[in-house]
Amino acid sequence: MRTVIITNCTNRKRLDGLPSVVLSDECFPSLAAMAQAWKERVDERPATQTASSLYLGRSVSDAKCVATRLGARLMFASTGLGLVESDHKCPPYDLTVSQDPNSIIPHLEKWGLRASDWWEAVNGTRERASALADLVSHPDIDLTLIALTSSYVQLIAADLEKIEDAHIDKVRIFTSRPGIEMLPRRLRSMAMPYDERLEGSTLPGTRNDFPQRAMRHFVEVLELSSAPAEVARKAVSEAMNDLSPAKMTVRRRASDSEIAYMLECVWSDYKGSSTRLLRYLRDVAQVSCEQSRFRKIWRDIKCQDSIESKA
DNA sequence: TTGTTGAGAGGACAGGCCTT
């Protein structure tokens, strides 16, 4: 049984000391010209590491776990490189379909195009415009597990649409609820019905890595990788029914000055540790405080503290 | 005493969807 795991690439990448590849800010006459210029930039930059080493984060490590478990090929759906094998050597680059200063979306909007047009163009520069559909229809491939965030579903949607009816049954898709909405209608039945109740399972986590955690649950906990699609869907639904939704903690809101005062009161108890003080705020004081906001407040107190200790 | 190395602890940050 030949299985392929496809996961989205990540914005966070392991750097190699050289500058990352970025799209030049010149004005391109067409999508094809932009894709070609991008390919040339990528190709001229030395590639020092494989895709599986380049991309970082829990979504990647979960996808790797699944691939190891099944002895499967791991591939990445990448905005900058198209569909790439995990052992493909590639350079660090900054290009994404997510909301980011390096997003490809504003460029595409100029021509009234969508992310999926870029996917076709970037794969086209490597002579495989329908990379995903071709992969799925290959006779050697029995199963393709696709775990993607919604923005990456948008990216590959047109390629998915090209999968012939005869091969659709080989695909299992793991994505968020908005991601399922973005799938071609024909493929929605291949999306496994995971929802927020997954947070109550042995694989809780962040929304960012939900698709990969769902895939991991499917393979490791439910062991459904060789089950027919309809059986798998039913089993996932039943598994979700057996889980209770994770308790959402509702914390009190407080002003910066109130939080600063609270932190000062327990500062010495926690030896000024930012990690432990944030946990104190959330777990003990039950006060909500986003981490970057917390960091600013914490730094102000720390700065004040070191001035006083020097005096 | 000084320099080097490795282990461990903890700070900082990215990621993207949901809620306000």
Added chain:
DNA sequence: AAGGCCTGTCCTCTCAACAA
């Protein structure tokens, strides 16, 4: 639109062990 959530990983710092 801004704020909030949480965890894996990288980076930096500290300290112990050891060698020169």
